[in-house]
Amino acid sequence: MKFTDIKKDQLFEFQPEGRGAVYEVLKTDEGNSGDYKWQTVMLGNVNSKKIVSVPFDDFCTGEWELLDGYKFEVQYEKVKYLILPDGERLVLSKSLCEEIKGTLEPYGSLKNAKPPKHTVSKGIKKILYQQSAKQTAVGHALAQAVEQVEPVQEEKAEPKQEFEYKDLTRVRTLKYDDMDLLGRIYVTCDPEYALAQADFMNKKSELIHEQLLDMFRVGDMNMYDLRLRSYKMSKKTDPTKNISYHMLLLRLGKAIYKKGTSQEKKEFGINE
Numbered sequence: 260m261k262f263t264d265i266k267k268d269q270l271f272e273f274q275p276e277g278r279g280a281v282y283e284v285l286k287t288d289e290g291n292s293g294d295y296k297w298q299t300v301m302l303g304n305v306n307s308k309k310i311v312s313v314p315f316d317d318f319c320t321g322e323w324e325l326l327d328g329y330k331f332e333v334q335y336e337k338v339k340y341l342i343l344p345d346g347e348r349l350v351l352s353k354s355l356c357e358e359i360k361g362t363l364e365p366y367g368s369l370k371n372a373k374p375p376k377h378t379v380s381k382g383i384k385k386i387l388y389q390q391s392a393k394q395t396a397v398g399h400a401l402a403q404a405v406e407q408v409e410p411v412q413e414e415k416a417e418p419k420q421e422f423e424y425k426d427l428t429r430v431r432t433l434k435y436d437d438m439d440l441l442g443r444i445y446v447t448c449d450p451e452y453a454l455a456q457a458d459f460m461n462k463k464s465e466l467i468h469e470q471l472l473d474m475f476r477v478g479d480m481n482m483y484d485l486r487l488r489s490y491k492m493s494k495k496t497d498p499t500k501n502i503s504y505h506m507l508l509l510r511l512g513k514a515i516y517k518k519g520t521s522q523e524k525k526e527f528g529i530n531e
Contacts, residue, residue: 260325262289262298262315270326271302281305281326289315335363341470343463350490350498351470430504431483435475438515441482442527445512452529454509455516460492465517467492472514482507 265287273280282302289298298315313323335356340348356363433441449455459465475485482504489502489510502510515527524531 260319262287265300265315265318268330270305270329271323272326274322274324279306282311282323285310337363341466343466347463349463349467352488353499430508431486432481434479434481438523438526439528441508441511442529445508446528448505448509449512452512452516455513455529457513459517464492468510468514469518471510472518475511485511 265284267284267286269284271282271284272278273282282304285301285303287298287300289296291297300313300315300318301310302313303310335358337354337356339351339353341351342348358364430441430444446452459468471485471489474480474488486501486504486507489507490498491500491502492498512527515523516529519527519529521531
């Protein structure tokens with residue numbers, strides 16, 4: 260290795276200290292003064308932050324192994340919690356930060372994540388059309404005819420709802436002002452509002468539903484943004500993982516049914 264081959268930010272492992280003793284090149288220095296010449300490499304331990312200055316001759320003894328292609332990066336994560344009276348912590352939001360002049364500043368936060376374009380897809384239109392058709396007199400008459408002539412056909416209606424569940428990712432662009440559309444899609448998942456009417460499992464569940472609706476009310480946030488801030492409640496699953504769009508819609512519907520204003524319920528399609 261030549262002295263000129265050593266570049267800033269390269270990573271080396273110092274073999275005598277064992278596996279994981281990684282040092283980052285901070286700078287190189289060479290010069291002379293009279294009969295004296297020097298070539299040194301200044302490195303910093305990425306874990307302990309210890310700084311060492313190594314003569315280039317010692318650097319070439321084989322104790323320093325170049326980690327070619329490796330890159331060192333530090334990321335800080337800011338997590339905001341809601342602490343319950345029993346001490347349990349609920350994750351409200353997460354965002355990445357970078358260190359600027361000794362302070363942590365947010366960057367790449369969830370609010371800056373770019374959602375898809377705000378368009379109502381053909382999939383949503385199809386779901387709304389199907390739901391609307393079920394509620395018309397013609398749709399009701401057709402359903403009765405099928406029930407009278409071919410009773411077994413009624414059992415095949417369930418797979419159609421299953422297909423709609425899988426397509427719920429298409430609600431991601433809808434916002435608070437699209438409450439009527441969300442309500443019409445919601446009843447494809449919970450036609451009789453049985454899930455919405457059920458009691459909250461516990462106080463924690465009630466707080467999470469309230470928080471979800473409050474977040475949706477405040478700010479220019481769509482379902483995509485809302486899902487990024489919604490996490491699983493079950494102790495058997497990873498609490499840092501986001502819920503699905505299906506679960507998000509069910510949770511939002513229950514929050515509106517239980518905690519929503521009269522106007523919100525009306526727009527969502529809930530008859531008080």
